[in-house]
Amino acid sequence: MCSTRVFARCARYTVLAAVVANAALATLARAAESAPATVAQRPPIADFFENPEFSGALLSPTGKYLAVRIGSKDQRDRLAVVTLADTSVKVVATFGDADIGSFQWVNDERLVFTATDRTVGQGDARYGPGLYAINRDASKFIQLASRSGKSLFTGGSMIRNRDMLPANTYLLGQKAAQDSEFVYVVRPEMSGASQVHETGLLRLNTLTGRATPVTGAPDDSKRWLLDDKGEPRIVTTSKKGISTIQYRDPATSTWRELATYNTYTGGKDGFSPRAFGPDGTLYVVTHAGKDTTSLHKYDLATNQVAPQPLVQIDGYDFSGGLVTANGKLLGVRYLADASGTTWFDAGMQAMQEKIDAMLPNTVNLLSVPTRSETPWVLVIAYADQFPSRTLLYNSETGSLTTVGGSHPKIKPEQMARQTLVHYKARDGLTIPAWLTLPKGGGKNLPLVVLVHGGPHVRGNTWGWNADSQFLASRGYAVLEPEYRGSTGFGVSHFRAGWKQWGLKMQDDIADGARWVIAQGTADPKRICIAGASYGGYSTLMGLINDKDLYQCGINWVGVTDINMMYDGHWNFASDLSETWKQYGMPQLVGDQVKDADQFKATSPLLRAAEIKQPLLLAYGGADRRVPLPHGTKFYKAVRQTNPNVEWVEYEEEGHGWALPKNRIDFWGRVEKFLDKHIGQAGAAAAVTGTGNAPGAAQ
Template sequence: MRLHHLLRATALAGAFLCGPLLAAEAGKPLPAIEDFFNNPDFSDAVLSPSGKYLAVRLGSKTKRDMLGVVELDTNAVKVVGNFSDADIGRYAWVNDNRLVFTATDKDLAQGDMRYAPGLYAINRDGTGFRQLAMRNGKPFITSGSTLGQRELLPWHTYLMNQDGAQDSEFLYVLDRDLSGPGQLNHVDLVRLNTANGRIAAVADRPGNSYYWLLDYNGEPRLTVTSDKGTASMYYRDPATKAWRKLGDYERYTGRGANFRPLAFGPDGTLYVVSWHKSDVAAVYTYDVNTNKLSDQPLVKLDGYDFHGELIMGKGKLLGVRHLTDAMGTTWLDADMKAMQQKIDDMLPNTVNLITLPKRAESPWVLVTAYADIWPRRIMLYNSQTQKLTLVGSSHPAINPNQMARTTLVHYKARDGLSIPAWLTVPQGSGKNLPMVVLVHGGPYVRGNEWDWMPDAQFLASRGYAVLQPEYRGSTGFGTRHFVAGWKQWGLKMQDDIADGTRWAIEQGYADSKRVCIAGASYGGYATLMGLVNDPDLYKCGVEWAGVTDINLMYDGSWNFTSDLPEAYKQYGMPQLVGDQVKDAEQLQATSPLVQAARIKQPLLMAYGTADMRVPLPHGTKFYKAVKQTNPNVEWIEYDEEGHGWKLPKNRIDWWGKVEKFLDKNIGTAAP
């Protein structure tokens, strides 16, 4: 098989890619729901350490995903890994000749999953296959498997998110000690020979580690442990192998040591993220001998906490990838800066992220390109020929000319706090539109970035403006913004969402009589509290997998398992969400379950029967309560789904129901 038979090459110089976007044609059929919510046609590709080979996941809607390797000089493709009854999961290069991969099943929802991912290794020519880790206690039967006599690693063995040295047959894997769903006791780091399955060494740990950081040479150099809600950072001396504490902080609130480890440079320099004398986190170097931060930050972003990674190569720091409104790269290396400019000139309408091989011996790099109107595409760029080749597109059926633009806006909350929000406006006039206020989950995470967002784009394609507030408590926008959201469920966090809705109405984007609030998880909670607190503002609500009572998060239900860690309930929730004893009155006043009778607007609800983060009783108890006084409540259960919908058929079904519900209440079919 040749690459051009499998992957479509493109010159990427046409007007469609690089020229101005055209307005959507009047009367053209709407994009299908499936185009937004099917699994990606193509999701990833990984260059080998030399850059001479490309590992890709191959598959289709009707076939199991396989692992393929492309020899880039010849474009020859070879399938090296496949299962008869599973799909290829994660995969990574051990060295330039050998890969490891896991198994998964894209056709099963959470409640039907019966196996762990396992771990397997194979050479890029298809030889040397070996199973390395069990799947739930049993060897996973695979066509062509030649299991050796050596005992397999336990099922709770997982790949790291770090490449390691990639220069031998060894790699480090994680052994997670679990006492139940979501209950992680500690993580051991295991050095594994992928050729014979032997455990060559196990890195000792100074406590109950839950995070490990390898240095540039792929050796364990730092770990973070947890004890009763306190996180401790330890540095491992390369000469003595002894661990030395660098600092402590509260694991869930972050209070304490004002830095977090980021990466080690080729010279052993430790780079950290710190809030030193600033509201936003920046990148500093940290002297492990003197325990001091550098005087000046290496990278500091205006208005944003640093989130990203350092890009190493050629024995030095080449650049920094960082997130502001969108992902971007600041290159410190002149050659990489020039390459970025050439690629950006070829793809002027997209964010273009370059991924380098570990030790480049070829001219190939990977480019991930995307925009608010453009789903992700992965390409190969040849630095010698200066040509781009399309490897794959995540959602090729999506036409960017039919998508809506997304803008980061800011508005003032009633107490003066500036709230960022994502505004997606359908093509056309963009004034006095029906609007969906889409609330992100978490809640103590960043909700979105400038990217193609299938939910917002789907709603916009149906004529709805979409507002997605980064309400207080959302991370990434500075410490003040984060801390302002502590213990504000249903209170100031809710006010931020309402104030954003009123801002959109005042600006003329939204019709005040046609606004619906929607969200999942915490976003589902905020949907219900929005209907309670602001009945004049929201015509209807859509919530799925939503929290309906904070006390239920603590206490759960005897016949439903929760994966919410006990440590988080004990040390995190009392400070971030509310203390069951000290804040009992507040938790009652901000409980949708307790306030259910106040909700009179039409409401669409959905839950997964296998959800362990927000178990089913959150939904069933609330539905029973609200139906006593509100006849306009629709209830949906997705059998075996967890916290959100994994299966495309359920996502497509759900958003089809959302479309009909919105149309009936605030769309063209509304009274």
């Protein structure tokens, strides 16, 4: 079911057919519904899992220039600037040994950016991201923060050695005022492996490289918030599982407490500072006595949250931010099933309606420059069948020009429809879920139940997703449940998942599969469960708890024993913080002492002998979130009683696949595994009597 704001565009069975020539306007065409693609017609795996060819664009503060990150298969990602008055393009930064990472405008003449290396996995990444600055005409280039302390090469010239900020220096990630040569950066201070003790804030001159620490702030600072003028105004501190929001009064420069709450479970007085408006108003996200959160004004004089919400989305927790320009609050970006914008400015609302009429089949998100002096507006357009595309809208001429797309090889007419559905769990709780059906739909389809990780996060949103679209392109229906414990759907839904690993959370997922079967969509004899991280754990527990339901399972980088999350392993360090283990996990996952029996009953490692179905396991050799012993110990245990287990280790990878070659290899294995057990090959074998029952030796 779609939200009322986007229902009209996501319910139509239409797709975008992007026709881009000389950066001309992308046009739309209605695609005929057709039967699922044959093997010969299937899009290549690489089309889904290569790195995006175009992955970022930002208008300068005045809107005169556009900074873009340009990528290609055989070249390093480069940073280029487009002068919009004459459409001239200049590549301003490129590295011989790195790709351009994140980037921001400092002011209309200057940019800052980081380095990354898309050719190595997480296990081989040895350096911080570095920090660099350059003018839009490629002048005044300077390295501001170290990347392993070595010099880099750019444009054939070696950057001179100089004192610079250490490698653990990062961009704050907030736009700030963009009216000077200064930016704010953060420097986490560690108190042991992966344990952030405090996050310091520094004001950095991007021309000279000189940085000044922000002093006088409370101890144990973790998160900072700048006001609309680019000054630090809020800091959230955290100590022993308690978070405190502190506000710096601009008149006195003194800090005072606004609220205190439990870091992991929240509290009735807790709220999340979201942004400052141009007039200095603080906007916060809070429950305000409701099940879902909403956006409110906060009165700094009385320390009170305004009772009337500014933006409230039925059925969803508020997620989003302010849209401001030229000293005015224009609107609020939000996330329901898809992203959208509530406009307070009549001119922006009219512009949104005009662009929506030109692009009627996509969600269209408008971004405006900080101090606009031009007619240019940036548009991000996407749909379930269409990967995100960036366009420029000229408000004077009414024209749209395509800048670039993330996955241009994807043909929308070959992609599947995605729908938000709801079903009842066995105890009556309503569970949202994303259902993606192969092109042309169908009945009695093989089904992959794809379980999101986290688990206490929102799993998905309406839009193009490589994993589910790839599976659908191979003929599988895909169900992605937002099981209890997932965030974004209200506090009751979130809290219902506390201490329910392998229990009611697992029931929600099985109940979703049975609901799809009851609709006639899924073949009850061709169901596979799959997922990563917590989703991998859920895969294994699903094979144990619901042996009659799942014919096979795919677990990548999955937890195999909750106690191992607490205790770790002598040879592999986890990046789970001691604070989380001490104050978060006992409440949300379970207490090692009080819930010891539950942990045993819900341990895939201890119950490995019960899994008889075919199983694919994949792990990263350098994973620090779910270290490799989770996989190797489980593989050793399950192989004692189940010969139908496939194993792959990507030695250089961490908690997921960073390298395209590994993503392509993994999903190629998934394709063969599914085809064998629930796909066309498996169905043919079942008909001829040559197939194997779950767990049977081959």
